[in-house]
Amino acid sequence: MKTLSGPSRDAQGAGGASPAMPRTTRTTNGGARAQLKHKVLRLLYGLKVVRVWQFLCQRRKLSILCYHDPDPALFARQVAALKAHFNIIALRDYAKAHANNTVDQLPKYPLVITIDDGHVRNFQLLEVIAREKVPVTIFLTSGVVGTNRHFWWTGVDSEDELDPLKSAPYAGMDLHLANLGGVREAAYPTRQALSEQEIRTMAPFVDFQGHTRFHPVLPLCSMAEAKDEIAGCKKELEDRFAFDIYAFSYPHGRYGAREIALAKQAGYACAVTVEEGLNNVRANPFQLKRMYILDDAGPLEVVVKASGLWTALRRLCGRSALGVQYDV
Numbered sequence: 001m002k003t004l005s006g007p008s009r010d011a012q013g014a015g016g017a018s019p020a021m022p023r024t025t026r027t028t029n030g031g032a033r034a035q036l037k038h039k040v041l042r043l044l045y046g047l048k049v050v051r052v053w054q055f056l057c058q059r060r061k062l063s064i065l066c067y068h069d070p071d072p073a074l075f076a077r078q079v080a081a082l083k084a085h086f087n088i089i090a091l092r093d094y095a096k097a098h099a100n101n102t103v104d105q106l107p108k109y110p111l112v113i114t115i116d117d118g119h120v121r122n123f124q125l126l127e128v129i130a131r132e133k134v135p136v137t138i139f140l141t142s143g144v145v146g147t148n149r150h151f152w153w154t155g156v157d158s159e160d161e162l163d164p165l166k167s168a169p170y171a172g173m174d175l176h177l178a179n180l181g182g183v184r185e186a187a188y189p190t191r192q193a194l195s196e197q198e199i200r201t202m203a204p205f206v207d208f209q210g211h212t213r214f215h216p217v218l219p220l221c222s223m224a225e226a227k228d229e230i231a232g233c234k235k236e237l238e239d240r241f242a243f244d245i246y247a248f249s250y251p252h253g254r255y256g257a258r259e260i261a262l263a264k265q266a267g268y269a270c271a272v273t274v275e276e277g278l279n280n281v282r283a284n285p286f287q288l289k290r291m292y293i294l295d296d297a298g299p300l301e302v303v304v305k306a307s308g309l310w311t312a313l314r315r316l317c318g319r320s321a322l323g324v325q326y327d328v
C-alpha cells in the first residue's frame with residue numbers, strides 16, 4: 001500500500017478481526033530508534049552473525065521478501081547485497097519443487113523476491129531486473145493495473161480514517177470512494193498502477209501473478225465477492241495477458257480457511273501471506289510466510305531481515321513476529 005504514517009498497532013493473524021498497519025516506508029518520528037536499529041544491524045553484519053545464522057538456520061529454508069514500491073536505485077543496491085548472501089530463485093521454481101516433493105533439492109540459501117500491488121514505479125525496476133537477471137514476482141491488482149483507476153485506500157489521510165473502512169464489509173471501499181465522489185471503476189487523470197504496455201514490456205523478465213481484482217479485505221467479503229476477487233483476478237490476467245497465473249497474494253495479509261479453499265478451487269498452486277518467517281520443506285504452500293521489506297530499507301537491513309535473524313531476535317526479545325505487521 002501507499003505510505004501512511006501513524007502509530008504502530010497490533011495486527012491480526014490469519015483472518016483476524018482488526019486491520020493491519022498500512023506502512024511501506026519507515027515513519028519519521030522514530031529517529032533515535034531507527035539509529036539504534038541501524039547500529040544493531042551493522043553490528044550483526046560486521047560480526048558475521050548473519051553468516052553464522054544463515055549456515056545454522058536458513059541454509060535449507062526459503063526466505064520470501066515482500067516489497068511494494070521500492071526506490072529503483074535502492075532496489076539495485078539491495079539486489080546486489082542479496083545476491084552476495086542468497087541464491088535468488090523464482091517463485092515458480094519453488095512451486096514446482098513443492099509439487100514434485102523436491103524442495104530439498106533447491107539451491108542452498110534460497111530466496112524469492114515478490115512485489116505486491118503493481119505500482120506504477122515498479123516499471124523503473126525493469127532495468128536492474130533485466131541486467132541482473134534476477135527473478136521477481138509481481139502480484140497484480142488486476143482491476144487496477146492497465147487503467148487510470150486508483151488503489152482504493154489512497155486518498156485516505158490517516159489510519160483513523162482507514163481502519164473503519166477496512167473493518168467494514170466489502171462495501172467499505174466503495175463507501176469511501178463514494179464519499180470522495182467516485183466509484184471503484186472511476187478513471188483519474190493520473191494512474192497509480194502499471195499500464196498494460198508496461199506490463200507487456202516487463203513480462204519477459206518478470207513473473208506476474210494475482211493479488212485480487214480490487215484489493216479488498218477478503219475475509220470481509222461475501223462468498224460471491226471473494227470468489228470473484230480470487231478467481232476473477234486469475235481469469236482477467238490470463239485472458240488479458242495470457243499469463244500462467246499459479247500464485248496468489250492475500251491483500252492486506254488477510255485470509256482464512258475460506259480464502260485458502262477458494263484459491264485452491266480457482267487453480268492457484270500457492271499463496272503468500274505477510275506472516276513473518278522462513279519456509280521449511282513442510283510449509284503449507286497456501287500459507288507461505290514472507291519478510292516484509294520497507295520501501296526505503298537499506299541493503300544491510302534487507303539482508304539481515306531476509307536471513308530470518310531479525311524476526312528471531314524480535315521473538316527472543318519478547319515481541320511476537322506478528323506484533324508489528326504491515327499492510328499489503
Ligand SMILES: [Zn+2]
Nearest residue numbers: 116117251328
Ligand atoms: Zn497489496
